[in-house]
Amino acid sequence: MSFVTPSRRRLLHLAGAAALTSSLASGLSAAPRSPVVGRVLAIADMHSAYERTARLLAAFEAEVRSQPVPHVIAIDGDIFEHGNVVSVRSGGAVDWAFLAEAVRIAPTVVNLGNHDNDLTPDLAEVVGRLRGLGVIVVSNIVDARTGAGYAPPTATAPFGSRTLRIVGLATNALNTYPKASRDQLSIPAPAEWANARLADLTRGADPVLVLSHAGVVADRSILPLLPDGSLMIGGHDHLLFQHRQGRSAYAHTGSWTNAYTAADFHADGSVSVASHPIAADAPSSSRLQALIDATLAETLTDEDRAVLGQGVEALSLGDTGRRIAAGFAQAADADAGFIGHTTLGTGAPAGPITRYMFDSIVRFDGRLMTAEVSRGQLAGFMARANQDRPIPLEQRTGDFLYGAVAAGSQGATARIVTTDWCATNQAEYFGTTSLAFTQVADLKVKPVALSALIETPSIPG
Template identity: 65%
Template sequence: MPTSSLHRRRLFQLMAVAVVAPGLGASAPSAGAQAISRVLAMSDLHSAYERTGQLLAALEAEIAGSDVPHLIAIDGDIFEHGNVVSVRSGGAIDWAFLGELPKLAPTVVNLGNHDNDLTPDLHEVVARMRSLGVLVVSNIVDARTGQPYAEAAVTVPLGRRSLRIVGAGTDSLNTYPKVSRDWLSIPEPGDWAQANLARLLDGADLMLVMSHAGVAGDRDILPLLPDGALMIGGHNHLLFQHEQGRSAYAHTGSWSNAYTTATLFDDGRITVGSTAVDREAAPSARIADLIATTLATHLTDEERAVLGVSPRAMSLGETGRAVAAALARAADAEAGFIGHTTLGTGLPAGPVTRYEFDAVVRFDGKLMVAEVPLERLAGFMARANQDRPMPLAERNGDFVYGAVSDVAGRATIRLVTTDWCALNQAEYFGVSDLVFSEVPQVRVKAAAAEGLLTA
């Protein structure tokens, strides 16, 4: 069936979307309202050592330059099993970073699905965090004993006020380290919130809900949020803010590329905005030497080897679309798609080492192709590239970055994606009837490197 002109125009509109940085979230406080506290929030850090020192320096500057009480909130996924330096050093840089935070301000961590990447038993992870002075919240339960790994809610003094903090994790068990999955009992986020959130927030002064459930799970929690609460989300590596009455909801980005500042006012309103972390800025003196020494000690010559040159620095979204286009070229396809969290961070400019590239394309795998009618492509593109500004109702959490070449005049097109997205096509494409076949002798990382880097 030929594609209608309206459908075709919609397809090309989606292909040409210009992605912009998210703007401010919640509405402004009333005239004369006073700031009573600030929350510096981040999520999905994933051992991003190229910015760990710069992130700490930025937090130091934020707190030193303000006279209101602060809380530092990390919404899960501090560690990264795909980072060879993190694994070989036992997360030395991550633990040092965590240890410095309580010296700046009260610090709380909500457990994510990568926080036991290096130490499989979450009890040990939580104990070590607490030994550093870090508070931990989570609704994850030890399936072996029925005991929680941490309290689901804690109350923290914050200047002359107090803040009730509630934590929830993702129930996507296959995203946790395989060795630990039998030890984890994790409730479905919406059901858990329906049964517990009102009780956990009862009598609270100020309120912070930390959810590592992702947008899909968060959407079921948001209607239960009391007016004037702050909610921080993670897991989907997104950066956006959303207003709900006097409440604010934000995802804070990933890979230490940004952090979110939420300012709570005495009239009950909250302002929220994000700040980029400059990779070229000076790192904090507290951990700069440790970072340099740890990298020098644990990187091999092979990992330091330059794979190629990146003509320019790219944002995460730009990188995702460039990788998708590279996969399409490698598979002789008109459309390419790659899962958003297969990517870690944006491609830097200049020479790119194997170690740096592994932080850009985190996972390797097969390429899978399918033939589809052109008329279906607009639907796939509508779900893709969710780093763009879009209504919360249209966000589905897991998504693909997509790129399409000229498809004018075609009745069918060939699309390519990774084996992970093909296996989970209902999540990423919203359908379950695509028939995929493997592209022989081509792998994700090699195709991406060849398409993105010059000699």
């Protein structure tokens, strides 16, 4: 595989503020709280991130030991990842083992996401296996072959002297589900479905947990429908933030098992949430780690283990995206580069980057596309890019771009470069349908991204 070395003519600078690092260790408020009567440990968009799966299990075990109150583990979709060759070749052995261990820690619920049938296209088979492990499954996805739901949209879990009412809903973006399964899926528009059904599904419940794998844009319309004192966990957008609405709490838990969210239900009827990172050196569950090590040893080939280059420095997910966007611009001789946030999985490490590691950093390949835009348009694109910074909930767009602009770039117009996925879905990413993109000859996403990560100097702050 050949790689393109970007031009050094342009030095690119970061546009956007710092990531939400301060939110990881703290909840929504430092004010004293009434006693905790129950807890939910939530995570979404795990995507077979085996470097941290055993660490997540150990964290859940420690959380349950730390507070003698009822716990529920909630997984808001996208457990599996078709881009992980170990997951594919092993049939998701590690993911299934994690789920089997989770139900031994606390009642475990899964809301179906758009990657949960990555390895097994028939979602009915996935649901059957989950139930066989003792996992509670919720979803509003309907089997188009039968007209019946793959799982009920609501369920209950024991929660001490009470029961936790759980509602699950999915994204209706069919093009994000495995292609082989799309004609088997019928999925309602999330906000419309919630407006019609949520009141009935939550009536008389105390307390309520809503698991939405619909994305933040749909979630904004659902939030006002929640009974006060509810918990809503969002997924699909690979975001990390917390939001309060009255006594209720709403949180996105991050992605790639980089963090999880602990939610406390209090005696006064309120809910508080806090996000906790999964550090690279955090304790691991020995049972699961042994399986991970064995599975990697059995399934990775010499080609998978081949070192593609040396990472210049360890980067956060956001800085990885901006570094790659800068690399796109350099390679295409453009004024600004952009990459979609979920094209990336996890942040780039320092040191050797193997092919297997790189595929978890840049999930998808594709073509690079350019367009000419006005300076005003470019400013608007940058204003909505880099949403890993603290921004108001109403300004979050769900799909977003990591972007970088060339230092000293000037002129009445600007040349931008992005992936073919973002060009095709420009309304979601750029907020317009008027951009006329053309393909950049001989440049593809993964080779240029790799060159950016292993060759370019640090991005100035």
